[in-house]
Amino acid sequence: MLPAPVQIFACQNRTCRRDGSSTVLAELQSELARCGLSARVELQATGCLSQCGNGPMLLVVQTATGQQIWYDRVRPEEIPLVVRRHLIEGKPVTDMLYRAKHPKRSFPEWSPLPPPWHTSP
Secondary structure: OOOOOEEEEEEOOHHHHHOOHHHHHHHHHHHHHHOOOOOOEEEEEEOOOOOOOOOOOEEEEEOOOOEEEEEOOOOHHHHHHHHHHHHHOOOOOHHHEOOOOOOOOOOOOOOOOOOOOOOOO
């Protein structure tokens, strides 16, 4: 069985949990399912990603290339934007990038997930 094309690691350690990471994780699970991406995105609740005080943190990894995109201080209401723009359109959300990992708000080229995926009207 091939690995999922994208992996998302959602910190669930103490500080991120205090800042609402469990709600972010639940919203991400729901949005992936709503868009028909659950089988193509491996979502993992993780321990500390060593970025304490900047959470909730999401680390998005393109499996084939190992490219990483980091998002910090993620809010549940931002999840649909991340799924649509980053995963479906292949354009990481520049304004949400974690500056410690993306100091110029730049990122490597990212390939969108190919259809089929579902979007709401």
